[in-house]
Amino acid sequence: MLTLLMLILWPLIIFVFINLLILPFSFTIRSVFSIFTIPGEIIKIAFNKRLRQNHALEHATINVIEEHYGKGLGLSGLAKENGFFIKGPVEPQLVEKAAAIGLERLKMGEHHLAIHDNCGTSMAMANFVSSAAFLILLFKTGAFNIFNVFIALIIANLFGPLLGRVVQHVLTTSTDVSNVSIVGIDYNFVQPQGLLFFRPVVTGMYFVRTRMYRMGG
Secondary structure, eight states: OHHHHHHHHHHHHHHHHHHHHHHHHHHHHHHHHHHHHHHHHHHHHHTOHHHHHHHHHHHHHHHHHHHHHOGGGOOEEEEETTEEEEEESOOHHHHHHHHHHHHHHHHTTOGGGGOOTTOHHHHHHHHHHHHHHHHHHHHHHOOOOHHHHHHHHHHHHHHHHHHHHHHIIIIIOOOOOTTEEEEEEEEEEOOOOSEETTEEOOOEEEEEEEEEOOTTO
């Protein structure tokens, strides 16, 4: 029995050991890539006001839905120049109503609705912080080891979310939505994924179309 157990465990132990050896090297490659690519992506968004406006409205829509139904829905979104996507187990009428409410509340000055903790910006900034911290530790110590990876991840967890919210506020969203209107919603549904209260959970993919008009025109 003990021999059989060892035969099963040894491949797993070897696999984990090899991955622990490789991890610092793969983390170095990822860190160098992130340091050079993430700032460029953030700057690209920062200079596109229509994208920033739709990004803010996407967040506002999700925040309005989560105010009433909680954060357990697992909603996700993606802003485009002509609107934004919302994906999750919600009805199209709810998405359209939440988008309209979110837009009105942004216009009324509730700018906090433009920020969301699960935004891709926050995740990108957490990756950027961990990459920067790891590379600094690497140059300081000159050692490829797992401890530097762990320290970098801890620093990212401590400072990444705060930096992500700041970058969202300053660079990747715009609460100046006075010239934004919602012109329609397109949607389709994907296959049921699991059960909720013995009913199939159907995930919808929605695209809320927006228009930016000239003030006074």
